[in-house]
Amino acid sequence: xxxxxxxxxxxxxxxQQTGPTAAVTHSRLSKLPLARIKALMKTxxxxxxxxxxxxxxxxxxxxxxxxxxxKDALVYAQQGKRKTLQRKDLDNAIEAIxxxxxxxxxxxxx
Amino acid sequence: MDGDSxxxxxxxxxxxxxxxxxxxxxxxxxDDDAEENLNDHEEGGVxxxxxxxxxxxxxxNVARIMKNAVPQTGxxxxxAKECVQECxxxxxxxxxxxxxxxxxxxxxxxxxxxxxxFAMSTLGFDMYVEPLKLYLxxxxxxMKGDKGIAGVTGAESLGEDLTDDTFTNPLPAGIITADGQxxxxxxxxxxxxxxxxxxxIQFS
Numbered sequence: 363x364x365x366x367x368x369x370x371x372x373x374x375x376x377x378q379q380t381g382p383t384a385a386v387t388h389s390r391l392s393k394l395p396l397a398r399i400k401a402l403m404k405t406x407x408x409x410x411x412x413x414x415x416x417x418x419x420x421x422x423x424x425x426x427x428x429x430x431x432x433k434d435a436l437v438y439a440q441q442g443k444r445k446t447l448q449r450k451d452l453d454n455a456i457e458a459i460x461x462x463x464x465x466x467x468x469x470x471x472x
Numbered sequence: 473m474d475g476d477s478x479x480x481x482x483x484x485x486x487x488x489x490x491x492x493x494x495x496x497x498x499x500x501x502x503d504d505d506a507e508e509n510l511n512d513h514e515e516g517g518v519x520x521x522x523x524x525x526x527x528x529x530x531x532x533n534v535a536r537i538m539k540n541a542v543p544q545t546g547x548x549x550x551x552a553k554e555c556v557q558e559c560x561x562x563x564x565x566x567x568x569x570x571x572x573x574x575x576x577x578x579x580x581x582x583x584x585x586x587x588x589x590f591a592m593s594t595l596g597f598d599m600y601v602e603p604l605k606l607y608l609x610x611x612x613x614x615m616k617g618d619k620g621i622a623g624v625t626g627a628e629s630l631g632e633d634l635t636d637d638t639f640t641n642p643l644p645a646g647i648i649t650a651d652g653q654x655x656x657x658x659x660x661x662x663x664x665x666x667x668x669x670x671x672x673i674q675f676s
Contacts, residue, residue, distance in 0.1 A: 412582065416587065418607075420568070428534060432538040446549055447547070447548045
């Protein structure tokens with residue numbers, strides 16, 4: 363919960379990180395804060411250095427992942443004749459799809 | 473020569489100076505703790521080592537992307553957004569550790585875009601690889617436009633034989649090229665000055 367509080371600050375800092383000109387192009391290409399993604403990658407003790415483009419690719423991949431899981435969960439919501447996407451729809455999608463196997467056992471599964 | 477730690481005047485004996493230095497080490501460790509606190513300042517001031525579960529991407533960004541996937545009449549429950557937020561952090565860690573493993577196998581220290589793409593196809597997300605390659609191309613073109621002449625010079629100098637000229641012009645730390653491709657690498661270098669007083673130890 364604490365992480366969400368720092369939202370506006372982190373987005374600005376991620377844009378300032380790569381210089382003013384680059385920030386304009388980056389804001390068009392990536393919707394997610396690159397600095398936060400980089401911080402996430404660094405929590406892995408095996409990771410020493412990550413190139414800027416690798417952070418960018420992960421940002422883009424994350425966007426695709428979010429769209430994918432939302433669309434898959436939507437199927438279950440529609441089966442339940444609901445228009446609101448709920449947590450149990452996501453749980454069903456995670457259980458059903460092989461690629462999402464790494465997400466099983468998450469707290470949201472409770 | 474007694475090594476009496478009560479001696480406060482370091483100028484009397486070089487040996488006493490060394491005992492004083494050990495006192496300094498104690499102070500330095502406290503300074504290190506202070507530095508760690510400063511580093512954690514970005515993440516909302518929580519003064520612990522971060523586990524991967526603690527860092528999430530902003531929920532507003534996540535929700536905005538989810539809305540692209542559902543029809544406009546649809547809504548998203550708040551706990552669903554939070555669930556995806558956690559899944560995203562898990563996803564990033566998952567891909568990163570797979571890419572880092574491949575990187576180690578190839579005896580490289582820096583994770584680059586190719587490692588990520590390989591990890592994605594290994595983990596079953598190969599449907600992402602083609603769109604990601606397109607985005608990677610756009611990104612590289614955007615970065616080349618920013619770097620301008622400096623980037624081109626760096627790439628060219630690697631293609632030619634190394635002459636004396638290439639050594640006189642130091643490459644900027646931000647650009648390290650390999651295999652003729654331009655990559656941006658974050659290189660953190662530390663510089664420290666030698667303390668001249670250390671070299672002058674006088675034994676009376």
